Amino acid sequence: MAEENSLARQIPAQCNILKPEPREILFFCSNLAMSALRSVFEFICENIGLLILSVIVVSVLYILYKSYLSPPIYVKDLTEVGFDHITRGSDRTMNITRAQNARQLGTKLPPPYPNGWYVVAESRDLKIGKVMSVDALGVNLCVYRGEDSVARCVDAYCPHLGANLAIGGTVCGNCIECPFHQWRFGADGGCVSIPGVETVPKGIALKTWHTMEVDGAVWIWYDAEGREPLWTVPEVPELKSWGFRGRNEFTVNTHIQEIPENGADIAHLNAIHSTSLLTEIGDRFPFLHNIIGRHFWTAEWSKGKEEHLATVNIEQKYLIMKFDAFPIKVTVDQIGPSHVRLWFKSALGALLVVQSITPRGALLQHVVHRVYSPRHNAPLGAWMVLAEAWQFKRDVAIWNSKRYVNSPSYVKTDKTIRAFRAWFMQFYSENSIPLKQALQNPLDW
Secondary structure (H helix, E strand, O other), rough: HHHHHHHHHHHHHHHHOOOHHHHHHHOOOOHHHHHHHHHHHHHHHHHHHHHHHHHHHHHHHHHHHHHHHHOEHHHHOHHOOOOOOOOOOOHHHHHHHHHHHHHOOOOOOOOOOOOEEEEEEEEEHOOOOOEEEEEEEEEEEEEEEEOOOOOOEEEEEEEOOOOOOOOOEEEEEEEOOOOOOOEEEEOEEEEEEEEEOOOOOOOOOOOEEOEEEEEEEEEEEOOOOOOOOOOOOOOOOHHHHEEEEEEEEEEEOOOOOOOOOOOOOHHHHHHHHHOOOOOOOOHHHHHHHHOOOEEEEEEEEEEEEOOOEEEEEEEEEEEEOOOOOEEEEEEEEEEEOOEEEEEEOOOOEEEEEEEEEEEOOOOOOEEEEEEEEEEHHHHHHHHHHHHHHHHHHHHHHHHOOEEEEOOOOOOHHHHHHHHHHHHHHHOOOEEEEEEEOOOOOOOOO
């Protein structure tokens, strides 16, 4: 027994002798890490050429993939732009809401829904037989594509017992069927079928909206006076051969008129958009502008040949020292209150950016830019999706917190703003919904 106790005392002692000290463990780990780093460094030095080539190949393949097979989609929600001054935390959304509710909107704001064409769906998203629920212009809409491939839009609510056709409704031929009692409405909005009823009573119908499909989207005509479309938008011949290169979209808390007015606000271009797209460090260290480069803009706004058209001609220079590294000319065609086509011409080729603005509510805009280009310069188109978004984001940050000024203190450089506002007045009419009434609609912020 004594021998066993003696042996038991010796085993822990031997274990303590074998147990390494913390310094030894640290020394071993340090040597192991240094050996690993040395091996990695030697591998990089021995294969530097192959590694650089691999990085280039992977980068090129990724660019080609995003340009031709998976166009970039860039989306910014309302709270993601222009609210850096609000502290981040679990209650940040609540604080943003409070800041927006406390914001002064201005006085004598124009009606929030000008007469014109508005996007309600992306063409590529609206497949045959698909039904979409859309909130726009202060109303709920049902957008669907019939078996004849035609996109149609009707008021969302069934006149029977008020079911939302866009939620659970189905497409039957070119008709939309109510999910509640299977009442069926034809392409003209009239009720064509009621289960269990041989003869459909006259006068049962949905409100239908005039639609067109152009520039990769489905548009509806809105008019406060109930008039037929006052103009149509011609198709772009180039889009039959050009490809879709991606899109960016923003939700903006402002009056719709503020957004196209940017095109007539020539002075803001060099005030907001001169900083390089590559980095904003030049704002903190201005002497770096000559090294990094910066944008210089000149522009001219004018009315178009037809009453509902306007044009902006823009020239952009990207100066590094005194060298213009990437000159661009842009022709901007404003078509009505919410439709803009931007034609870009550069040394790398042409491309088209289509802007659409859809009021989700009185002061809540959904802005989308779709980019198209010839096949040979698809990478330029994919890059433009992001570049244009980065520039536009600078405007969104202003719009999300500014107020509307009805009678600005105009200076000489603001003459085109005055001309734009006079031109834009044509899209309001006697029965345009006033802002106060529209703000009572829960679709807004």
